[in-house]
Amino acid sequence: MRTNILIFSANRSATPPAKVPAVYELTINWHVTEACNYSCQYCYAKWKDYPNPRELFHDRRRTRDLLNELFRYFHPTNTNNPLREELSWKTVRLNLAGGEPSILGNRLLDIAEIAREVGFQLSIISNGSRLTRSMIKEIAPHLTCLGISLDSANPTTNMEIGRALRSGKLLDPQELAGNIRLALKINPRLTVKLNTVVNLLNVGEDLSGLVQEIRPQRWKILRMLPIVDASLAISDEEFAAFVQRHRAFQSVQCVEDNRDMCESYLMIDPFGRFFQNHPSLAGGYLYSDPILSVGAHAAFSKMAFNSASFQSRYTGELGGTQ
Numbered sequence: 001m002r003t004n005i006l007i008f009s010a011n012r013s014a015t016p017p018a019k020v021p022a023v024y025e026l027t028i029n030w031h032v033t034e035a036c037n038y039s040c041q042y043c044y045a046k047w048k049d050y051p052n053p054r055e056l057f058h059d060r061r062r063t064r065d066l067l068n069e070l071f072r073y074f075h076p077t078n079t080n081n082p083l084r085e086e087l088s089w090k091t092v093r094l095n096l097a098g099g100e101p102s103i104l105g106n107r108l109l110d111i112a113e114i115a116r117e118v119g120f121q122l123s124i125i126s127n128g129s130r131l132t133r134s135m136i137k138e139i140a141p142h143l144t145c146l147g148i149s150l151d152s153a154n155p156t157t158n159m160e161i162g163r164a165l166r167s168g169k170l171l172d173p174q175e176l177a178g179n180i181r182l183a184l185k186i187n188p189r190l191t192v193k194l195n196t197v198v199n200l201l202n203v204g205e206d207l208s209g210l211v212q213e214i215r216p217q218r219w220k221i222l223r224m225l226p227i228v229d230a231s232l233a234i235s236d237e238e239f240a241a242f243v244q245r246h247r248a249f250q251s252v253q254c255v256e257d258n259r260d261m262c263e264s265y266l267m268i269d270p271f272g273r274f275f276q277n278h279p280s281l282a283g284g285y286l287y288s289d290p291i292l293s294v295g296a297h298a299a300f301s302k303m304a305f306n307s308a309s310f311q312s313r314y315t316g317e318l319g320g321t322q
């Protein structure tokens, strides 16, 4: 496995090599808003109930233009995409992330419909706080994957992390489990995923009961990335002990240490730019020009990717090549 970091160049050959690793699905993460109704200490999201009016999702036409451009550029048959030199894939999934995407309410449902019309498979990652039964009924039919971020089963820990509404209201695990059952009833092919960010406040916890209740098909365990705030960072040994404590869920676990996360996601920010993380970058993130101004190809050519981590995530998450 190579460990090189690539900066894709617009001038690279358009012809992919005969043999490249193959995965079923390529995932593009669109962080539709920076606003979130939670305030996790380790997160860049702003604790706001209302998104920035300049965020692109407000404009339906620009939203459709952005999604069309992304779908065209990352379509598996687009020979002009240099990523094809590293990977081949069969379908493209748009993952709606934030901030907290569910605070968009009806606009989120509208974006979901546009994304499906454009041709994307669709998923969402949410803190669950606004995934009401009525929203689940509307959005579940569009989704192939429903991701929920859960860090702790302990109310005190959730409060300390910042996983609570301004009013102090916490997520009710029973209510969440009921809503997930409803989503599965509406869409039995839905994959349910949990994301847990392991940090100083939850590193000693046993989440087995919570995971058994939700019964996810995938459980992503991420070591907190100390880009925004290093005060909750944990050691290698602490992270390994957390993973080991939950080895009973090994078959669904997808473990990501900090080095696995760097430059290994395809991410679009709320203003329609590619962005990428790396600890050596000032401010933690590198941004491209706006995709709608320069086109996906020119914007993507400025992005660096760790191709080894990129490939191994897809291989690990999606059940292997082909």
Ligand code: SF4
Pocket: 036, 037, 038, 039, 040, 043, 044, 045, 098, 099, 100, 127, 149, 163
């Ligand atoms: S719930 Fe997610 S987006 Fe919101 S503050 Fe926490 S980590 Fe950030």
